[in-house]
Amino acid sequence: MGKQKSYETAKEQETAVLVAVTRKTQPEEKTREYLDELAFLTETAGAKTLKRFSQKLEKPDTKTFVGSGKLAEIKAYVKEHDVNMVIFDDDLSPSQLRNLETELEVKIVDRSLLILDIFALRAQTAQARTQIEMAQYQYLLPRLTGLWTHLSKQKGGIGMKGPGETEIETDRRIVRERISLLKEKLKEIDKQNFQQRKARTNLVRVALVGYTNVGKSTIMNLLSKSDVFAENKLFATVDATVRKVVLNNVPFLLSDTVGFIRKLPTKLIESFKSTLDEVREADLLVHVVDISHPSFEEHIEVVNRTLEEINAGDKPILLVFNKIDQYREQEMEELNDMGEGAEKPTLQEMRATYMAKMHNPAIFISASKRINIEELREELFKRVSEVHYQRFPNNLPPEE
Template sequence: MGKKQFYETAKPQETAVLVAVPSYRQSDEQTKEYLDELAFLTETAGAQTIKRFVQKLDKPDTRTFVGSGKLDEIQAFVKEHDVDMVIFDDDLSPSQVRNIERELQVKIVDRSLLILDIFALRAKTAQAHAQVEMAQYQYLLPRLTNLWTHLSKQKGGIGMKGPGETEIETDRRIVREKISLLKERLQKFEKQNFEQRKSRASITRVALVGYTNVGKSTIMNLLSKSDVFAENKLFATVDATVRKVVLENVPFLLSDTVGFIRKLPTKLIESFKSTLDEIRESDLLVHVVDISHPSFEEHIAVVNATLKDIHAADKPVLLVFNKIDQYLQQREQELQQEHEGQEEPPVRPSIEDLKATYMAREHTSALFISATDKINIEELREELLKRVSEIHYERYPNNV
């Protein structure tokens, strides 16, 4: 009897190089942070980053986004290392995608397409799938070229092409038809959601908002004792999850919403209208911030700008700084390095120090917690109970 043979069936992980074109005003530190985020997005989408390219320009090249010399450099690396795709940290115009694709002969992905791919991977419900699919087709429509696989092969039947109609024209027509069908489907979902929200109108509603990967789902699980998917990846959840929470006989609905991110594709915001309605129609927003992230202040600004874009900036907000365990650990290491060689050991940072900082002074309704280590969760519950009770009894004064 011969020896058993085993064959590798798992698909090899795709490789990617990242490209950023910052302005001269942007610091190297900020560029690194942005590329770190892009690398995290790439990893979340399932690919491996093997190289980063940066070219500072006053403005990107209109034809190929990067200059010709940098494009040659990228091309040489891609060819030598058999790279699968090149990912840009900005949105590319359809003509830029075509030109770069022609030069490099590999898959070209811009920031919006990468985020759309992750949303497609993360979508769990039929509605989320339809929302992402529509955003993908809206992105695809102006970018159809001969380099794309023809969509006409995906649809059965005869007579798909009219006389003299090119394949690309056929593809565009099919995409428009798909967008139209998806819009109809989403309108039905929207009607169902509206009825659901109407039936919940009598109960106070609280929405967790924040930059992606700040720990909203973990907080949701703690407060609602539910099991919402939480993972250390960007956009771990893209569906709005709603749970009923009761604190000291005061009920309210808590929703965990999709995380925001820098340069979130406009088409995606439009497609996720019903999910974002959970935010728009909430009585209180709990803005969760990852205080251990070096760019947390920028993240706060991004979330505030997105709330403004979706007409939810006028809501009452409770600011919650999460991951204080990681922040205090980082701060302690920094202080030890600063005091290296000195006789007096550094004073260990504490939560009280955080409360005394400009963050607490600037944001009067700020709480400092660690959802993972369950630090100050009781304080969060108490503050939520106070806020929700005020809304509840204002709405139903006879219940006081």
């Protein structure tokens, strides 16, 4: 036997360029921020960003998403630097995908495919893997014609996990059959989950929600004294995790759910219906916000919109601003850049801001630095005990 080639297992890190098309009225700062998020998604998926391209258009080009001049610029850079793929910050139509692959001759990944890929990497349970596989097939179905030709030339990498590795002969009929099978499988999982939730109906249920990477899993670990996976990457948590927590002798169930993000693929929301039931059926939502992020207000809006989409917009909400230690550092850097000296804002000063008045009360914490966690516990206890004693009036605590 001849010596086996090693290039299939020893893969180099994939390289990418990022592309965003924005309206002419959108500020440069906002475009830069959106590309920052796309770069973070790319890094989370395991690739290295080499360059960013952006173009202001009234609407994306129907054939190639970007204009001909910008496309030529991207093509020249991709060839010169031997780039593996081009990632777009929006969803591409099947025809745009085909045209771009023909023109650029590299792998084309749009925002939905990138997010689906990260979910495929992160999924641990059979339920999450089934949900993601179905979302991937639903994404691929209208794109089969152009995509399979391209996939035949690929060996792994971003956008190639799960269904992407299916035989090229796979056609629409087989994919539709697979989607039907996965839907049936998810129905069974839904039934099992419903029975599990029914068995614990009486306990008060609290769900952590928020934009991705705001620190929900760290808060979950703090409150439940458990060890839920947490790291500084987008979508570190895909599977819903439920833990029993007891505060001052009052028990409740705390769930850590998948983070939301702008332009979250609709198919993914549909596929994650059973996971998001933890949110829909909760008695209280703890909306965690990364206050150190420059666009935290937009993130709040994205989460609120997504909650409306999954019919959970009317739930009682406790707003928790996390990462106040990083917010202080950021504020200080900005003041120093302006040549001014100032002390870091105190908790009292933060509570007096408009942010605190958005919800009363709003809690300001740093989960990683254990700052002001006791106030969070106290407010949670107050909210949870109200529901608990309504549900179990015979368990009222003795009067002092």
